[in-house]
Amino acid sequence: MRAVVTRVKHASVTIEERVNGRIGRGFLVLLGVGPGDTEETARKLADKICNLRVFEDENGKMNLSLEQVGGALLVVSQFTLYADTSSRRPGFSGAARPELGVQGYEWFMARCRERGFTVEHGEFGADMQVDSRNDGPVTIWFDTEHP
Numbered sequence: 001m002r003a004v005v006t007r008v009k010h011a012s013v014t015i016e017e018r019v020n021g022r023i024g025r026g027f028l029v030l031l032g033v034g035p036g037d038t039e040e041t042a043r044k045l046a047d048k049i050c051n052l053r054v055f056e057d058e059n060g061k062m063n064l065s066l067e068q069v070g071g072a073l074l075v076v077s078q079f080t081l082y083a084d085t086s087s088r089r090p091g092f093s094g095a096a097r098p099e100l101g102v103q104g105y106e107w108f109m110a111r112c113r114e115r116g117f118t119v120e121h122g123e124f125g126a127d128m129q130v131d132s133r134n135d136g137p138v139t140i141w142f143d144t145e146h147p
Contacts, residue, residue, distance in 0.1 A: 001045050001104060002032040002081040003142040007054055011074045011132035013122040020128070021120030026071030027052075028132050032081030033096040033104030034145065041144050042107035049073075050115050054138050062138070072118035076130055077105050098125065 005027050012022040029049065055064040055071070066073070082095035096104060102124045112119045122128045 001034060001037050001041050001108070001142070001144045003045060003049065004030040004078070004081065005049055005052065005140045005142065006132065007135045007138040008074075009133040009135045011130065013074060013076055013120075014129045014131070015123055015126045020122055021074050023072040023074045023118070023120050025069060025135075026066060027073050028130070029073055029075045030078035030081065031075055031105060031108055032078050033101045034082060034094065035096045035100065037096060037100065037104045037144070039107045042104055043111045045142060045144055046108050046111035046115070048142065050112060050117060052140070054140070066117065067115075072120065073109075073112055074120045074122075074132075075105070075109050075112070076122040076128060077101065077124045 008026060008028045010024050011028040013020050027049065050066055053065050054062045055066070055069045057063040079092055079095040079101060080090070083090035083092055084094055095101065105124055109119045109121060
């Protein structure tokens with residue numbers, strides 16, 4: 001799995017002019033699923049992201065986790081994180097087939113919810129518009145194949 005996680009003040013995803021998901025302070029997670037990903041891969045990545053300490057403490061140091069600041073997650077499927085950019089026209093054959101992609105996306109969100117977090121989301125395969133107010137900005141890349 002690959003994820004781009006951005007610390008946000010707020011974020012939302014709109015599908016066909018309707019807001020599908022919206023959060024305040026937390027993480028905007030763009031999530032890509034690879035062909036070898038499993039429920040265990042999703043669990044490990046969700047735990048890593050949910051435990052990430054990138055929110056500022058009283059001394060201005062990035063020392064607090066999502067839980068400590070009462071944050072939420074907005075998760076948006078993003079197969080383009082598996083783009084092959086060796087040519088000017090990217091290829092996406094490195095991403096999981098849609099059936100596994102949906103399942104991986106759901107596994108990831110379920111694990112975040114099990115941990116007690118509010119999880120808002122887009123819709124797998126939909127044409128989505130994502131709005132966010134980045135905080136910092138702080139943006140971190142995760143790739144379970146290259147930890």
